[in-house]
Protein backbone atom coordinates (compact mmCIF):
# COMPACT_ATOMS: atom_id res chain seq x y z
CA UNK A 234 0.00 0.00 0.00
CA UNK A 235 1.22 3.51 -0.78
CA UNK A 236 1.45 5.77 2.22
CA UNK A 237 -1.25 8.28 1.40
CA UNK A 238 -1.38 9.35 5.03
CA UNK A 239 1.83 11.23 4.37
CA UNK A 240 -0.28 13.89 2.60
CA UNK A 241 -3.02 16.15 3.81
CA UNK A 242 -5.97 17.83 2.16
CA UNK A 243 -5.33 21.28 0.75
CA UNK A 244 -7.21 23.86 2.80
CA UNK A 245 -8.93 26.58 0.94
CA UNK A 246 -11.46 29.38 1.18
CA UNK A 247 -15.20 29.03 1.21
CA UNK A 248 -17.03 30.87 -1.57
CA UNK A 249 -20.61 29.61 -1.58
CA UNK A 250 -21.84 32.57 -3.67
CA UNK A 251 -19.33 31.94 -6.45
CA UNK A 252 -20.58 33.12 -9.84
CA UNK A 253 -18.04 31.59 -12.24
CA UNK A 254 -19.85 28.24 -12.80
CA UNK A 255 -22.62 30.00 -14.74
CA UNK A 256 -20.29 31.92 -17.04
CA UNK A 257 -18.85 31.18 -20.48
CA UNK A 258 -15.59 32.13 -22.10
CA UNK A 259 -16.68 34.80 -24.55
CA UNK A 260 -13.44 36.39 -25.65
CA UNK A 261 -9.75 35.68 -25.74
CA UNK A 262 -7.71 36.91 -22.79
CA UNK A 263 -4.50 38.88 -23.18
CA UNK A 264 -1.98 36.15 -23.88
CA UNK A 265 1.56 36.27 -22.59
CA UNK A 266 4.02 33.62 -23.68
CA UNK A 267 6.56 32.60 -21.06
CA UNK A 268 8.25 30.04 -23.31
CA UNK A 269 11.51 31.95 -23.31
CA UNK A 270 11.58 32.26 -19.51
CA UNK A 271 9.55 29.70 -17.52
CA UNK A 272 9.73 27.21 -20.39
CA UNK A 273 13.38 27.80 -21.01
CA UNK A 274 14.42 27.67 -17.34
CA UNK A 275 12.96 24.15 -17.14
CA UNK A 276 14.82 22.66 -20.09
CA UNK A 277 17.58 20.09 -19.76
CA UNK A 278 19.45 22.09 -22.36
CA UNK A 279 18.28 25.71 -22.31
CA UNK A 280 17.88 27.35 -25.71
CA UNK A 281 20.88 28.84 -27.49
CA UNK A 282 20.60 32.42 -28.73
CA UNK A 283 19.69 31.37 -32.31
CA UNK A 284 16.99 29.07 -30.93
CA UNK A 285 15.65 31.86 -28.73
CA UNK A 286 15.46 34.13 -31.75
CA UNK A 287 13.60 31.49 -33.75
CA UNK A 288 11.20 30.86 -30.87
CA UNK A 289 10.65 34.60 -30.41
CA UNK A 290 9.86 35.08 -34.08
CA UNK A 291 7.49 32.12 -34.03
CA UNK A 292 5.66 33.59 -31.02
CA UNK A 293 5.36 36.92 -32.81
CA UNK A 294 4.01 35.20 -35.93
CA UNK A 295 1.45 33.34 -33.83
CA UNK A 296 0.11 36.67 -32.63
CA UNK A 297 1.48 37.01 -29.09
CA UNK A 298 1.57 40.69 -28.13
CA UNK A 299 3.27 40.12 -24.79
CA UNK A 300 6.30 37.86 -24.54
CA UNK A 301 8.41 37.21 -21.46
CA UNK A 302 11.83 37.01 -23.06
CA UNK A 303 13.84 35.95 -20.02
CA UNK A 304 15.42 36.80 -16.72
CA UNK A 305 18.16 39.11 -18.02
CA UNK A 306 19.81 39.64 -14.64
CA UNK A 307 20.22 35.89 -14.11
CA UNK A 308 22.83 35.08 -16.72
CA UNK A 309 24.83 36.53 -19.57
CA UNK A 310 22.94 34.62 -22.26
CA UNK A 311 19.61 35.94 -21.00
CA UNK A 312 21.04 39.46 -20.93
CA UNK A 313 22.64 39.14 -24.37
CA UNK A 314 19.43 37.80 -25.90
CA UNK A 315 17.45 40.84 -24.80
CA UNK A 316 20.21 43.12 -26.04
CA UNK A 317 20.16 41.37 -29.39
CA UNK A 318 16.40 41.77 -29.71
CA UNK A 319 16.77 45.48 -29.00
CA UNK A 320 19.88 46.18 -31.06
CA UNK A 321 18.76 44.17 -34.08
CA UNK A 322 15.28 45.77 -33.93
CA UNK A 323 13.59 42.39 -33.77
CA UNK A 324 10.68 43.51 -31.58
CA UNK A 325 7.67 44.65 -33.63
CA UNK A 326 5.96 47.87 -32.52
CA UNK A 327 2.84 46.07 -31.38
CA UNK A 328 4.71 43.57 -29.20
CA UNK A 329 5.78 44.29 -25.63
CA UNK A 330 8.60 42.27 -24.16
CA UNK A 331 8.49 41.27 -20.53
CA UNK A 332 11.42 40.55 -18.23
CA UNK A 333 11.41 38.76 -14.89
CA UNK A 334 13.45 39.58 -11.83
CA UNK A 335 13.43 38.73 -8.16
CA UNK A 336 12.74 41.66 -5.83
CA UNK A 337 16.46 42.14 -5.13
CA UNK A 338 18.24 45.40 -5.73
CA UNK A 339 21.24 44.22 -7.78
CA UNK A 340 19.00 42.08 -10.00
CA UNK A 341 16.51 44.89 -10.62
CA UNK A 342 19.32 47.33 -11.47
CA UNK A 343 20.88 44.88 -13.89
CA UNK A 344 17.46 44.30 -15.46
CA UNK A 345 17.14 48.00 -16.23
CA UNK A 346 20.59 47.99 -17.84
CA UNK A 347 19.41 45.25 -20.14
CA UNK A 348 16.31 47.25 -21.11
CA UNK A 349 18.16 50.34 -22.39
CA UNK A 350 16.96 51.46 -25.80
CA UNK A 351 13.48 49.94 -25.51
CA UNK A 352 10.44 52.17 -25.85
CA UNK A 353 8.30 50.01 -23.60
CA UNK A 354 8.64 46.92 -21.43
CA UNK A 355 6.81 44.93 -18.79
CA UNK A 356 9.03 44.60 -15.74
CA UNK A 357 7.87 41.58 -13.80
CA UNK A 358 8.92 41.34 -10.17
CA UNK A 359 8.05 38.48 -7.87
CA UNK A 360 8.52 37.09 -4.41
CA UNK A 361 6.96 34.11 -2.80
CA UNK A 362 4.17 34.84 -0.34
CA UNK A 363 3.06 31.29 0.51
CA UNK A 364 2.76 29.98 4.03
CA UNK A 365 5.30 27.26 3.32
CA UNK A 366 7.91 29.46 1.65
CA UNK A 367 7.60 32.22 4.24
CA UNK A 368 8.47 29.57 6.76
CA UNK A 369 11.06 27.30 5.17
CA UNK A 370 12.69 29.50 2.50
CA UNK A 371 12.58 33.05 3.79
CA UNK A 372 11.95 32.57 7.49
CA UNK A 373 10.26 35.96 7.52
CA UNK A 374 7.03 37.44 8.90
CA UNK A 375 4.13 38.51 6.72
CA UNK A 376 5.17 42.17 7.08
CA UNK A 377 8.74 41.38 6.07
CA UNK A 378 7.59 39.43 3.01
CA UNK A 379 5.26 42.29 2.03
CA UNK A 380 8.20 44.68 2.37
CA UNK A 381 10.27 42.61 -0.11
CA UNK A 382 7.47 43.23 -2.62
CA UNK A 383 6.95 46.92 -1.92
CA UNK A 384 10.71 47.64 -1.81
CA UNK A 385 11.10 45.90 -5.15
CA UNK A 386 8.23 47.93 -6.57
CA UNK A 387 9.68 51.20 -5.21
CA UNK A 388 13.05 50.45 -6.80
CA UNK A 389 11.44 49.73 -10.18
CA UNK A 390 9.54 53.00 -9.86
CA UNK A 391 12.73 54.90 -9.02
CA UNK A 392 14.64 53.38 -11.92
CA UNK A 393 11.86 54.34 -14.35
CA UNK A 394 13.21 57.89 -14.02
CA UNK A 395 16.44 56.76 -15.71
CA UNK A 396 14.66 54.80 -18.43
CA UNK A 397 13.49 56.50 -21.60
CA UNK A 398 10.68 54.08 -22.39
CA UNK A 399 7.42 53.23 -20.64
CA UNK A 400 7.45 50.59 -17.92
CA UNK A 401 4.40 48.52 -17.14
CA UNK A 402 4.77 46.87 -13.76
CA UNK A 403 3.85 43.24 -13.22
CA UNK A 404 3.87 41.82 -9.75
CA UNK A 405 3.50 38.14 -8.86
CA UNK A 406 2.88 36.91 -5.33
CA UNK A 407 4.68 33.70 -6.27
CA UNK A 408 3.05 30.53 -4.91
CA UNK A 409 -0.20 32.50 -4.72
CA UNK A 410 -2.32 29.35 -4.44
CA UNK A 411 -0.50 28.39 -1.24
CA UNK A 412 -0.95 31.86 0.25
CA UNK A 413 -3.79 33.02 2.50
CA UNK A 414 -6.09 34.85 0.07
CA UNK A 415 -6.57 37.93 2.26
CA UNK A 416 -2.84 38.22 2.67
CA UNK A 417 -2.26 37.90 -1.08
CA UNK A 418 -4.76 40.75 -1.61
CA UNK A 419 -3.00 42.82 1.04
CA UNK A 420 0.43 42.39 -0.58
CA UNK A 421 -0.85 43.12 -4.10
CA UNK A 422 -2.75 46.20 -2.91
CA UNK A 423 0.38 47.44 -1.13
CA UNK A 424 2.39 47.05 -4.35
CA UNK A 425 -0.28 48.88 -6.35
CA UNK A 426 -0.33 51.69 -3.77
CA UNK A 427 3.43 52.13 -3.98
CA UNK A 428 3.29 52.13 -7.76
CA UNK A 429 0.43 54.64 -7.77
CA UNK A 430 -1.72 52.39 -9.91
CA UNK A 431 -4.82 53.93 -11.46
CA UNK A 432 -7.28 52.73 -14.11
CA UNK A 433 -5.08 54.60 -16.61
CA UNK A 434 -1.86 53.20 -15.22
CA UNK A 435 -2.76 49.64 -14.41
CA UNK A 436 -0.47 47.12 -12.78
CA UNK A 437 -0.51 43.53 -14.00
CA UNK A 438 -1.22 41.44 -10.94
CA UNK A 439 -0.22 37.91 -11.84
CA UNK A 440 -1.58 35.19 -9.57
CA UNK A 441 0.38 32.01 -10.19
CA UNK A 442 -0.55 28.48 -9.38
CA UNK A 443 3.21 28.06 -9.07
CA UNK A 444 2.42 24.56 -7.95
CA UNK A 445 -1.02 23.26 -8.83
CA UNK A 446 -2.41 22.22 -5.44
CA UNK A 447 -6.06 21.31 -5.82
CA UNK A 448 -8.88 20.80 -8.28
CA UNK A 449 -9.41 23.55 -10.91
CA UNK A 450 -12.58 24.82 -9.21
CA UNK A 451 -10.50 25.76 -6.17
CA UNK A 452 -8.21 27.97 -8.29
CA UNK A 453 -11.32 29.55 -9.84
CA UNK A 454 -12.74 30.26 -6.38
CA UNK A 455 -9.44 31.86 -5.35
CA UNK A 456 -9.42 34.08 -8.44
CA UNK A 457 -13.04 35.13 -7.99
CA UNK A 458 -12.45 35.75 -4.29
CA UNK A 459 -9.43 38.01 -4.68
CA UNK A 460 -11.02 39.75 -7.65
CA UNK A 461 -13.81 40.84 -5.33
CA UNK A 462 -11.50 41.90 -2.51
CA UNK A 463 -8.85 44.10 -4.14
CA UNK A 464 -9.20 47.76 -3.12
CA UNK A 465 -9.80 48.77 -6.73
CA UNK A 466 -10.19 46.06 -9.34
CA UNK A 467 -10.05 48.70 -12.08
CA UNK A 468 -6.44 49.63 -11.45
CA UNK A 469 -5.16 46.19 -12.34
CA UNK A 470 -5.04 43.60 -15.07
CA UNK A 471 -5.70 40.27 -13.39
CA UNK A 472 -3.32 37.75 -14.85
CA UNK A 473 -3.08 34.02 -14.17
CA UNK A 474 -0.08 31.75 -14.49
CA UNK A 475 -1.16 28.15 -14.02
CA UNK A 476 1.14 25.17 -13.77
CA UNK A 477 0.08 21.61 -14.37
CA UNK A 478 1.20 19.49 -11.41
CA UNK A 479 -2.14 17.68 -11.18
CA UNK A 480 -2.53 17.52 -14.93
CA UNK A 481 -5.38 20.02 -14.83
CA UNK A 482 -3.62 23.22 -15.88
CA UNK A 483 -5.86 23.76 -18.89
CA UNK A 484 -9.04 23.21 -16.86
CA UNK A 485 -7.78 25.52 -14.11
CA UNK A 486 -7.06 28.20 -16.69
CA UNK A 487 -10.48 27.92 -18.25
CA UNK A 488 -12.25 28.08 -14.91
CA UNK A 489 -10.07 30.99 -13.77
CA UNK A 490 -11.06 32.84 -16.94
CA UNK A 491 -14.69 32.29 -15.98
CA UNK A 492 -13.78 33.63 -12.57
CA UNK A 493 -12.61 36.93 -14.04
CA UNK A 494 -8.98 36.63 -15.18
CA UNK A 495 -8.04 39.07 -17.96
CA UNK A 496 -4.72 37.62 -18.97
CA UNK A 497 -3.04 34.22 -19.23
CA UNK A 498 0.63 33.37 -19.01
CA UNK A 499 1.62 30.00 -20.41
CA UNK A 500 3.70 28.18 -22.95
CA UNK A 501 3.36 26.31 -26.23
CA UNK A 502 2.42 22.68 -25.62
CA UNK A 503 2.80 23.27 -21.87
CA UNK A 504 6.56 23.21 -21.54
CA UNK A 505 7.72 24.48 -18.16
CA UNK A 506 8.82 23.55 -14.69
CA UNK A 507 8.05 19.93 -13.68
CA UNK A 508 4.79 18.97 -15.40
CA UNK A 509 4.84 22.28 -17.18
CA UNK A 510 3.04 25.57 -17.47
CA UNK A 511 -0.44 25.68 -18.90
CA UNK A 512 -0.52 24.77 -22.59
CA UNK A 513 -1.66 27.90 -24.40
CA UNK A 514 -2.19 26.00 -27.66
CA UNK A 515 -4.86 23.85 -26.03
CA UNK A 516 -6.56 26.71 -24.20
CA UNK A 517 -6.66 28.81 -27.37
CA UNK A 518 -7.82 25.96 -29.59
CA UNK A 519 -10.49 25.02 -27.04
CA UNK A 520 -11.86 28.55 -27.50
CA UNK A 521 -11.64 28.21 -31.27
CA UNK A 522 -13.79 25.07 -31.28
CA UNK A 523 -16.38 26.91 -29.21
CA UNK A 524 -16.64 29.58 -31.90
CA UNK A 525 -14.53 32.15 -30.02
CA UNK A 526 -11.70 33.94 -31.85
CA UNK A 527 -8.62 32.95 -29.84
CA UNK A 528 -6.54 35.82 -31.31
CA UNK A 529 -3.67 33.41 -31.84
CA UNK A 530 -3.04 31.70 -35.13
CA UNK A 531 -2.47 27.96 -34.93
CA UNK A 532 -3.55 27.34 -38.51
CA UNK A 533 -0.19 25.67 -39.24
CA UNK A 534 0.14 23.67 -36.07
CA UNK A 535 2.72 21.25 -37.42
CA UNK A 536 5.09 24.13 -38.14
CA UNK A 537 4.69 25.34 -34.55
CA UNK A 538 5.33 21.84 -33.30
CA UNK A 539 8.44 21.62 -35.44
CA UNK A 540 9.93 24.86 -34.04
CA UNK A 541 8.98 23.82 -30.52
CA UNK A 542 10.66 20.43 -30.83
CA UNK A 543 13.74 21.91 -32.44
CA UNK A 544 14.21 24.67 -29.84
CA UNK A 545 13.28 22.79 -26.68
CA UNK A 546 14.51 19.32 -27.67
CA UNK A 547 11.23 18.09 -26.17
CA UNK A 548 8.66 16.07 -28.04
CA UNK A 549 4.99 16.78 -28.48
CA UNK A 550 3.27 13.58 -27.41
CA UNK A 551 1.15 11.63 -29.91
CA UNK A 552 -2.02 12.29 -27.89
CA UNK A 553 -1.37 16.02 -27.28
CA UNK A 554 -4.64 17.85 -28.06
CA UNK A 555 -4.79 19.32 -31.57
CA UNK A 556 -1.09 18.74 -32.34
CA UNK A 557 -0.35 15.11 -31.46
CA UNK A 558 0.41 12.74 -34.27
CA UNK A 559 -2.56 10.50 -33.46
CA UNK A 560 -5.26 13.00 -32.58
CA UNK A 561 -6.85 13.00 -36.02
CA UNK A 562 -6.63 9.26 -36.42
CA UNK A 563 -9.19 6.56 -35.79
CA UNK A 564 -8.31 2.90 -35.78
CA UNK A 565 -11.53 1.40 -34.57
CA UNK A 566 -14.19 0.39 -37.05
CA UNK A 567 -17.22 2.13 -35.62
CA UNK A 568 -15.32 5.42 -35.25
CA UNK A 569 -14.06 5.17 -38.82
CA UNK A 570 -17.52 4.44 -40.08
CA UNK A 571 -19.01 7.41 -38.24
CA UNK A 572 -16.21 9.79 -39.34
CA UNK A 573 -16.57 8.62 -42.92
CA UNK A 574 -20.31 9.21 -42.93
CA UNK A 575 -20.02 12.45 -40.97
CA UNK A 576 -17.53 13.98 -43.37
CA UNK A 577 -19.64 13.02 -46.36
CA UNK A 578 -22.76 14.53 -44.85
CA UNK A 579 -20.88 17.67 -43.81
CA UNK A 580 -19.70 18.17 -47.39
CA UNK A 581 -22.97 17.17 -48.98
CA UNK A 582 -25.00 19.55 -46.81
CA UNK A 583 -22.47 22.38 -47.12
CA UNK A 584 -23.04 22.90 -43.39
CA UNK A 585 -21.95 26.13 -41.77
CA UNK A 586 -20.96 24.34 -38.59
CA UNK A 587 -18.50 21.52 -38.31
CA UNK A 588 -20.29 18.52 -36.86
CA UNK A 589 -18.49 15.26 -37.46
CA UNK A 590 -18.63 12.43 -34.91
CA UNK A 591 -15.39 11.82 -33.02
CA UNK A 592 -13.68 14.83 -34.60
CA UNK A 593 -14.19 17.94 -32.48
CA UNK A 594 -12.24 20.00 -34.99
CA UNK A 595 -11.78 19.97 -38.75
CA UNK A 596 -8.13 18.90 -39.18
CA UNK A 597 -7.86 21.30 -42.11
CA UNK A 598 -8.27 24.21 -39.68
CA UNK A 599 -4.84 23.45 -38.25
CA UNK A 600 -3.53 22.51 -41.69
CA UNK A 601 -3.55 18.83 -40.97
CA UNK A 602 -4.70 16.30 -43.50
CA UNK A 603 -7.75 14.11 -43.72
CA UNK A 604 -5.70 11.21 -44.99
CA UNK A 605 -4.23 10.13 -41.69
CA UNK A 606 -7.60 10.33 -39.94
CA UNK A 607 -8.29 6.74 -40.71
CA UNK A 608 -5.61 4.18 -40.14
CA UNK A 609 -6.28 0.56 -40.67
CA UNK A 610 -5.46 -2.21 -38.26
CA UNK A 611 -7.28 -5.32 -37.10
CA UNK A 612 -9.73 -3.13 -35.11
CA UNK A 613 -10.89 -1.44 -38.28
CA UNK A 614 -14.03 -2.16 -40.24
CA UNK A 615 -15.36 -1.66 -43.72
CA UNK A 616 -16.00 2.05 -43.17
CA UNK A 617 -12.31 2.74 -42.63
CA UNK A 618 -11.18 0.76 -45.67
CA UNK A 619 -13.84 2.45 -47.80
CA UNK A 620 -12.71 5.82 -46.47
CA UNK A 621 -9.10 5.19 -47.48
CA UNK A 622 -10.13 3.97 -50.93
CA UNK A 623 -12.39 6.99 -51.38
CA UNK A 624 -10.41 9.89 -49.94
CA UNK A 625 -6.93 8.81 -50.97
CA UNK A 626 -7.48 6.86 -54.17
CA UNK A 627 -10.83 8.12 -55.42
CA UNK A 628 -12.65 4.75 -55.59
CA UNK A 629 -16.21 4.97 -54.26
CA UNK A 630 -16.72 1.31 -53.43
CA UNK A 631 -20.41 0.34 -53.49
CA UNK A 632 -21.66 -0.18 -49.98
CA UNK A 633 -22.36 -3.87 -50.59
CA UNK A 634 -18.79 -4.41 -51.77
CA UNK A 635 -17.11 -2.72 -48.80
CA UNK A 636 -17.43 -5.68 -46.46
CA UNK A 637 -16.09 -7.99 -49.14
CA UNK A 638 -12.92 -6.03 -49.65
CA UNK A 639 -12.52 -5.11 -45.95
CA UNK A 640 -12.38 -8.80 -45.07
CA UNK A 641 -9.40 -9.22 -47.45
CA UNK A 642 -7.68 -6.28 -45.76
CA UNK A 643 -8.47 -7.58 -42.30
CA UNK A 644 -6.73 -10.86 -43.07
CA UNK A 645 -3.60 -8.85 -43.80
CA UNK A 646 -3.89 -6.69 -40.69
CA UNK A 647 -4.39 -9.73 -38.47
CA UNK A 648 -1.18 -11.20 -39.82
CA UNK A 649 0.90 -8.06 -40.20
CA UNK A 650 -0.50 -5.26 -37.98
CA UNK A 651 -1.27 -1.80 -39.35
CA UNK A 652 -1.93 -1.75 -43.09
CA UNK A 653 -0.79 1.31 -45.00
CA UNK A 654 -3.03 2.98 -47.61
CA UNK A 655 -0.58 1.91 -50.32
CA UNK A 656 -0.82 -1.71 -49.20
CA UNK A 657 -4.63 -1.44 -49.22
CA UNK A 658 -4.54 -0.11 -52.74
CA UNK A 659 -2.09 -2.81 -53.90
CA UNK A 660 -4.42 -5.42 -52.47
CA UNK A 661 -7.39 -3.86 -54.23
CA UNK A 662 -5.51 -3.87 -57.55
CA UNK A 663 -4.34 -7.43 -57.11
CA UNK A 664 -7.70 -8.77 -55.94
CA UNK A 665 -9.92 -7.01 -58.46
CA UNK A 666 -8.25 -5.04 -61.22
CA UNK A 667 -5.17 -7.04 -62.12
CA UNK A 668 -7.06 -10.26 -61.51
CA UNK A 669 -6.72 -11.67 -65.07
CA UNK A 670 -6.67 -15.45 -64.71
CA UNK A 671 -8.08 -17.54 -66.30
CA UNK A 672 -9.92 -14.84 -68.31
CA UNK A 673 -8.23 -11.75 -69.66
CA UNK A 674 -9.97 -8.96 -71.52
CA UNK A 675 -8.44 -8.15 -74.92
CA UNK A 676 -10.88 -5.83 -76.70
CA UNK A 677 -14.54 -5.12 -77.29
CA UNK A 678 -16.69 -3.63 -79.97
CA UNK A 679 -20.22 -2.41 -79.40
CA UNK A 680 -22.37 -2.09 -82.50
CA UNK A 681 -25.59 -0.10 -82.69
CA UNK A 682 -28.10 -2.44 -84.43
CA UNK A 683 -31.26 -0.54 -83.54
CA UNK A 684 -32.06 0.14 -87.20
CA UNK A 685 -31.75 -3.52 -88.17
CA UNK A 686 -35.50 -4.43 -88.35
CA UNK A 687 -34.78 -8.19 -88.28
CA UNK A 688 -33.42 -7.86 -84.71
CA UNK A 689 -35.25 -7.21 -81.40
CA UNK A 690 -32.12 -5.73 -79.82
CA UNK A 691 -30.41 -2.39 -80.04
CA UNK A 692 -26.82 -3.42 -79.33
CA UNK A 693 -24.45 -6.15 -80.33
CA UNK A 694 -21.35 -6.74 -78.18
CA UNK A 695 -18.31 -8.46 -79.68
CA UNK A 696 -15.81 -9.33 -76.96
CA UNK A 697 -12.34 -10.67 -77.55
CA UNK A 698 -10.78 -12.37 -74.55
CA UNK A 699 -8.00 -14.69 -73.62
CA UNK A 700 -9.58 -17.75 -72.05
CA UNK A 701 -7.13 -20.16 -70.40
CA UNK A 702 -4.47 -19.12 -72.96
CA UNK A 703 -6.74 -19.26 -76.01
CA UNK A 704 -8.09 -16.22 -77.79
CA UNK A 705 -11.88 -16.31 -78.11
CA UNK A 706 -14.30 -13.92 -79.73
CA UNK A 707 -17.82 -14.04 -78.36
CA UNK A 708 -20.95 -12.17 -79.33
CA UNK A 709 -24.13 -11.22 -77.55
CA UNK A 710 -27.16 -8.98 -77.94
CA UNK A 711 -29.09 -6.69 -75.65
CA UNK A 712 -30.78 -3.36 -75.26
CA UNK A 713 -27.76 -1.73 -73.78
CA UNK A 714 -24.05 -2.40 -73.51
CA UNK A 715 -24.31 -4.24 -70.18
CA UNK A 716 -27.18 -6.39 -71.41
CA UNK A 717 -25.29 -7.24 -74.59
CA UNK A 718 -22.07 -8.11 -72.75
CA UNK A 719 -24.00 -10.27 -70.25
CA UNK A 720 -25.64 -12.08 -73.11
CA UNK A 721 -22.26 -12.72 -74.77
CA UNK A 722 -20.95 -14.44 -71.65
CA UNK A 723 -24.18 -16.33 -71.02
CA UNK A 724 -24.46 -17.73 -74.55
CA UNK A 725 -20.85 -18.91 -74.42
CA UNK A 726 -20.90 -21.03 -71.31
CA UNK A 727 -19.27 -18.76 -68.76
CA UNK A 728 -20.15 -19.38 -65.10
CA UNK A 729 -22.74 -16.78 -65.43
CA UNK A 730 -24.46 -14.97 -64.18
CA UNK A 731 -27.02 -12.96 -62.56
CA UNK A 732 -25.98 -9.36 -62.38
CA UNK A 733 -26.84 -8.42 -58.82
CA UNK A 734 -25.34 -4.96 -58.63
CA UNK A 735 -23.71 -2.43 -60.88
CA UNK A 736 -22.27 1.03 -60.41
CA UNK A 737 -19.66 3.24 -62.00
CA UNK A 738 -18.07 6.64 -61.55
CA UNK A 739 -15.36 8.80 -63.06
CA UNK A 740 -12.00 8.40 -61.41
CA UNK A 741 -10.32 11.61 -62.41
CA UNK A 742 -11.61 14.78 -63.95
CA UNK A 743 -10.60 16.17 -67.33
CA UNK A 744 -10.61 14.76 -70.84
CA UNK A 745 -8.28 11.88 -70.02
CA UNK A 746 -10.46 10.72 -67.16
CA UNK A 747 -11.01 7.04 -66.50
CA UNK A 748 -14.06 5.33 -65.14
CA UNK A 749 -14.31 2.62 -62.51
CA UNK A 750 -17.09 0.05 -62.86
CA UNK A 751 -18.17 -2.34 -60.14
CA UNK A 752 -20.33 -5.40 -60.75
CA UNK A 753 -21.57 -8.15 -58.50
CA UNK A 754 -22.33 -11.50 -60.17
CA UNK A 755 -23.88 -14.68 -58.92
CA UNK A 756 -22.72 -17.90 -60.55
CA UNK A 757 -25.60 -19.80 -62.16
CA UNK A 758 -27.09 -22.50 -60.02
CA UNK A 759 -25.01 -21.57 -56.97
CA UNK A 760 -25.14 -19.06 -54.14
CA UNK A 761 -21.62 -17.88 -54.93
CA UNK A 762 -21.48 -14.12 -55.46
CA UNK A 763 -18.42 -12.08 -56.29
CA UNK A 764 -17.56 -8.48 -56.94
CA UNK A 765 -15.39 -7.41 -59.84
CA UNK A 766 -13.87 -4.06 -60.74
CA UNK A 767 -12.81 -2.70 -64.10
CA UNK A 768 -11.06 0.56 -64.91
CA UNK A 769 -10.87 2.06 -68.36
CA UNK A 770 -11.36 5.33 -70.23
CA UNK A 771 -14.33 3.70 -72.01
CA UNK A 772 -17.16 2.90 -69.61
CA UNK A 773 -18.32 -0.18 -71.58
CA UNK A 774 -14.78 -1.57 -71.52
CA UNK A 775 -14.57 -0.83 -67.79
CA UNK A 776 -17.86 -2.71 -67.25
CA UNK A 777 -16.82 -5.76 -69.30
CA UNK A 778 -13.49 -5.84 -67.46
CA UNK A 779 -15.42 -5.71 -64.16
CA UNK A 780 -17.53 -8.70 -65.29
CA UNK A 781 -14.40 -10.63 -66.20
CA UNK A 782 -12.81 -9.70 -62.86
CA UNK A 783 -15.90 -11.03 -61.01
CA UNK A 784 -15.90 -14.20 -63.11
CA UNK A 785 -12.24 -14.84 -62.33
CA UNK A 786 -13.04 -14.53 -58.65
CA UNK A 787 -15.95 -16.96 -59.10
CA UNK A 788 -13.63 -19.45 -60.86
CA UNK A 789 -11.24 -19.15 -57.94
CA UNK A 790 -14.02 -19.74 -55.42
CA UNK A 791 -15.23 -22.77 -57.37
CA UNK A 792 -11.66 -24.12 -57.53
CA UNK A 793 -11.10 -23.49 -53.82
CA UNK A 794 -14.30 -25.34 -52.95
CA UNK A 795 -13.27 -28.47 -54.84
Ligand SMILES: CC(=O)SCCNC(=O)CCNC(=O)[C@H](O)C(C)(C)COP(=O)(O)OP(=O)(O)OC[C@H]1O[C@@H](n2cnc3c(N)ncnc32)[C@H](O)[C@@H]1OP(=O)(O)O
Pocket residue numbers: 271274304306307308334335336337340359360361370371381407443506
Ligand atom coordinates in the same frame (compact mmCIF):
# COMPACT_ATOMS: atom_id res chain seq x y z
C1 LIG B 1 8.50 30.08 -9.81
C2 LIG B 1 9.56 30.61 -10.70
O1 LIG B 1 9.68 30.14 -11.78
S1 LIG B 1 10.49 31.89 -10.17
C3 LIG B 1 11.74 32.11 -11.37
C4 LIG B 1 12.83 31.17 -11.12
N1 LIG B 1 13.81 31.30 -12.12
C5 LIG B 1 15.08 31.30 -11.83
O2 LIG B 1 15.45 31.29 -10.70
C6 LIG B 1 16.01 31.27 -12.97
C7 LIG B 1 17.15 32.20 -12.85
N2 LIG B 1 17.68 32.33 -11.52
C8 LIG B 1 19.01 32.38 -11.29
O3 LIG B 1 19.83 32.23 -12.16
C9 LIG B 1 19.43 32.67 -9.92
O4 LIG B 1 18.45 32.24 -9.02
C10 LIG B 1 19.68 34.18 -9.72
C11 LIG B 1 20.85 34.60 -10.59
C12 LIG B 1 18.46 34.98 -10.12
C13 LIG B 1 19.96 34.51 -8.29
O5 LIG B 1 21.03 33.71 -7.90
P1 LIG B 1 21.55 33.57 -6.42
O6 LIG B 1 21.37 34.86 -5.71
O7 LIG B 1 22.91 33.04 -6.47
O8 LIG B 1 20.71 32.43 -5.80
P2 LIG B 1 19.21 32.21 -5.40
O9 LIG B 1 18.28 32.45 -6.47
O10 LIG B 1 19.23 30.87 -4.82
O11 LIG B 1 18.92 33.28 -4.27
C14 LIG B 1 18.44 32.90 -3.07
C15 LIG B 1 18.31 34.11 -2.21
O12 LIG B 1 17.41 35.04 -2.81
C16 LIG B 1 16.24 35.18 -2.03
N3 LIG B 1 15.17 35.26 -2.95
C17 LIG B 1 14.69 34.27 -3.74
N4 LIG B 1 13.69 34.71 -4.49
C18 LIG B 1 13.54 36.00 -4.18
C19 LIG B 1 12.67 36.98 -4.63
N5 LIG B 1 11.78 36.70 -5.59
N6 LIG B 1 12.78 38.23 -4.17
C20 LIG B 1 13.69 38.49 -3.22
N7 LIG B 1 14.55 37.60 -2.73
C21 LIG B 1 14.47 36.37 -3.21
C22 LIG B 1 16.21 33.91 -1.19
O13 LIG B 1 15.50 34.08 -0.01
C23 LIG B 1 17.68 33.69 -0.91
O14 LIG B 1 18.08 34.57 0.09
P3 LIG B 1 19.27 34.18 1.10
O15 LIG B 1 20.49 34.11 0.27
O16 LIG B 1 19.25 35.31 2.04
O17 LIG B 1 18.91 32.88 1.70
Ligand SMILES: CC(C)C(=O)C(=O)O
Pocket residue numbers: 271333359405407408439441442443444474476
Ligand atom coordinates in the same frame (compact mmCIF):
# COMPACT_ATOMS: atom_id res chain seq x y z
C1 LIG C 1 7.67 33.90 -11.55
C2 LIG C 1 6.37 33.28 -11.29
C3 LIG C 1 5.26 34.04 -11.92
C4 LIG C 1 6.31 31.88 -11.75
O1 LIG C 1 6.83 31.49 -12.77
C5 LIG C 1 5.46 30.99 -10.99
O2 LIG C 1 5.05 31.35 -9.88
O3 LIG C 1 5.20 29.87 -11.47
Ligand SMILES: [Mg+2]
Pocket residue numbers: 271441443474476506510
Ligand atom coordinates in the same frame (compact mmCIF):
# COMPACT_ATOMS: atom_id res chain seq x y z
MG1 LIG D 1 5.93 29.57 -13.42
